[in-house]
Amino acid sequence: MTKPYKLVGREFQQENTHVKVGDAVFGNGSFPVIAGPCAVESEKQVLSIANSVKNAGAKVFRGGAFKPRTSPYAFQGLGKKGLIFLAKVREETGLPIATEVMDVETFDLVEEYADVIQIGSRNMQNFSLLKRAGNSDRPVILKRGMSATLSELLMSAEYILEQGNTNVILCERGIRTFVRHSRNTLDCSVVPAVKKESHLPVIVDPSHAAGIRDQVISLAYASAALGADGVMIEVHNHPEEARSDGAQSLYPDQFITAMEKMMAIHAIIGKKQ
Amino acid sequence: MTKPYKLVGREFQQENTHVKVGDAVFGNGSFPVIAGPCAVESEKQVLSIANSVKNAGAKVFRGGAFKPRTSPYAFQGLGKKGLIFLAKVREETGLPIATEVMDVETFDLVEEYADVIQIGSRNMQNFSLLKRAGNSDRPVILKRGMSATLSELLMSAEYILEQGNTNVILCERGIRTFVRHSRNTLDCSVVPAVKKESHLPVIVDPSHAAGIRDQVISLAYASAALGADGVMIEVHNHPEEARSDGAQSLYPDQFITAMEKMMAIHAIIGKKQ
Amino acid sequence: MTKPYKLVGREFQQENTHVKVGDAVFGNGSFPVIAGPCAVESEKQVLSIANSVKNAGAKVFRGGAFKPRTSPYAFQGLGKKGLIFLAKVREETGLPIATEVMDVETFDLVEEYADVIQIGSRNMQNFSLLKRAGNSDRPVILKRGMSATLSELLMSAEYILEQGNTNVILCERGIRTFVRHSRNTLDCSVVPAVKKESHLPVIVDPSHAAGIRDQVISLAYASAALGADGVMIEVHNHPEEARSDGAQSLYPDQFITAMEKMMAIHAIIGKKQ
């Protein structure tokens, strides 16, 4: 059967795409970690967390300024103010910034502040947004939709590449299943499956996959073991007070231990692969 | 447990919302049928189909001018030209027009031509689009996402109502499951479940649920039997030549029979309910 | 692709198989209804319900004497005593009896009392049990497993036919999905899909699919509209006191109305099909 995609396929490009974000490289066999809170809440909060995760070895700082929320009554993010706080984090820590863009209207603004732009699960098939991202000079993290097939994920990436932006990092973040003991079900197999089908790097977001702090750590280790090109993890200095996703955010101390073990696992997996 | 939604809930409004689109009323116990091709392909095509479905009893004509497609290489719709053809259909047949809007950028344009605006499954949680729809004076058909829970569907409707637009029609179009003998799995239970939780009308799209012509007819009858507030069905004069969704489009003759039986079933269900 | 099954396929036998159970015929275009409580609780209970459902037009009485229960601490059925009560129902009402068999050890016993033997969802791939059923002279209702594909369902039926018993009635009872507003999700498409692939009759169990009384009625109407070869519905004289599945059992009065409408819908569907 002919593959429905072209530019993202291994047939089109044999060697892995390397996506650079600051000092981090996704796709070259290293294991860069993106960490930070779900949402930017205050300057003090992001600076505190950023210093923690940087010391633990994270290479990119994440934080949402525009938050897609199921409820119109939930905290929707600080918007531009949040982006300014993120810029401050970059200035003070040197960490590049990953943050989500929700629509074409705010794309220019987010692009101005972000080092790598995240497109969320719910927007994986927002084709207008994908096209706009394809015209950006920023790398893009494209999160898999909750019930997207591998082929659909790759086709959405194709929209971006087709417009000229080849710096796309795919991100598995759990799929929706009948399971009730976790928020979503991490699809481990998609990591080797992406690597077979595509030259694009693929990272894992264990925080949204699990939705429960203790499971996040286990899934983070699994992600390293799977041979993913990195992970994106939620860390909060006061998870119990977080304005969103507190239950799945690691404490800074947990993150330090998790980093050590993930890196040790990565070293084993990488060795003979 | 407190419900996460407010304006869309039965607690907030006991009586059913009636949404008027031309002569059709959704939510008042009648069973209006929306029919037409997946995509607008030519003036001749839409006029031919529109006359067929009108004669068979359809109350609203559907046709996509902007098509969200998994592949960037697939037919993306005729755009504004398609909308002009749809206006011609309205002029010639008197049928009101239902057509999809894909993004905020083209909303004004679609709004100008559509009598009822459709928000597709992939955009069910495109919150910027929902807010824009909330500021429209057009009724909105909100299609359930492929893996959306009932609560998430209602919360997305809440975004629209919260901005002031109360004319929202919910639409079940099949969910993604492990099943492989159909494109999606129609979730029958969501019809009575919506009616219990919300005052908004709920219709069914058997075409996208089944993805296979013969199953579409069975599911259409089931939709009438379930007590839905209407259906939306794909009909094409030459399904084998359709530029999208041909395999699930009914032939005009099939649609005539389907209309008769759906109406007869609706009459039975309505009687003592 | 070659079909993995043989005896159950339309290629092997063009004309529909008719399975007779008492006066009822499954597969000949009629719509026999099987009704009764989830579990046999007492002689008085089954006689009371049997008289109700018979008067409403049910053709077969159902009731479980051996109950497969998720918990070892839940009511496991009355066993042989339950079968004796069922025999009494047959004697007094003339209704044939459908009851579940859970294992090979009790097969002889169940076979002695049942007019049609039910194999439950959890046993759909209990191959030893299927082989034993294939050597029975009783018709068999084979319920689809909660996550069985159409092909797997047909292959399980093939086990029975291959041993010589061709009187198999397939039964859709809902599949497990991410949905939480119902116990399971009724897979409507499987009805036309079975009819295309196989000559065996297929009925629907809306009670287990929905798990919620009000939804059961809607799904029962949908089942008739789908062109199923019958339904199996739980009815209880005192649902609130039922020892299992009370929440999904219809009251006798609801069943009377449901019967009328199902039959009226069936008449419409049958007409021109």
Next chain:
Amino acid sequence: MTKPYKLVGREFQQENTHVKVGDAVFGNGSFPVIAGPCAVESEKQVLSIANSVKNAGAKVFRGGAFKPRTSPYAFQGLGKKGLIFLAKVREETGLPIATEVMDVETFDLVEEYADVIQIGSRNMQNFSLLKRAGNSDRPVILKRGMSATLSELLMSAEYILEQGNTNVILCERGIRTFVRHSRNTLDCSVVPAVKKESHLPVIVDPSHAAGIRDQVISLAYASAALGADGVMIEVHNHPEEARSDGAQSLYPDQFITAMEKMMAIHAIIGKKQ
């Protein structure tokens, strides 16, 4: 909410259950590996594979003599002859034997030959079989059903414990989801979730979860990283000639590398946990 289970719960027993099978202990923080072919095909085959996997460090040999197969026409296993070959493996290599039991009728026979008895996914809710296993003096590997919730898995284990057999090893083997790039989807989260809810050991079967050789290796590493109490992996000396599951069986050489890395990962995870 009260837990539906009792004997399997952490509330009932705080400390981990240790299940001994030969030299292997499941549940004490070690990581024993069960390896062997899907089906016993010949004495030569099992001896060859057994020597390979033993040298690589496997602690238990697996091989099916009675095979539950979707199709009645597929290879159903060698039966008693297969068990005799397995006994020969034990005699020659000293490895204890894990093999599946399909029904109560053959339980005595399987029990005579097996060191640990496997109950397959399709039989997870075969309650008669569970009760029989509860009366065995052999340890039991209970595989999770393809769409079983955590609670249902634990309840099935409860059936075994309630009869007196406390030596139960739970086994995650992938769940059925919409995904098509793998045979099933490994549910990583169930490992930490079981450990929280229950004192029973939990192992992972990456072979059935993936269904594709290359993915099996990745999932095996993930299993070690998750903190599972072991894994069960299919290894075949000639996968391309295997009578079942060839596509997911590792070559002996792959297994050697996989063992080394799994053990190295386990050492990291175990350290500070």
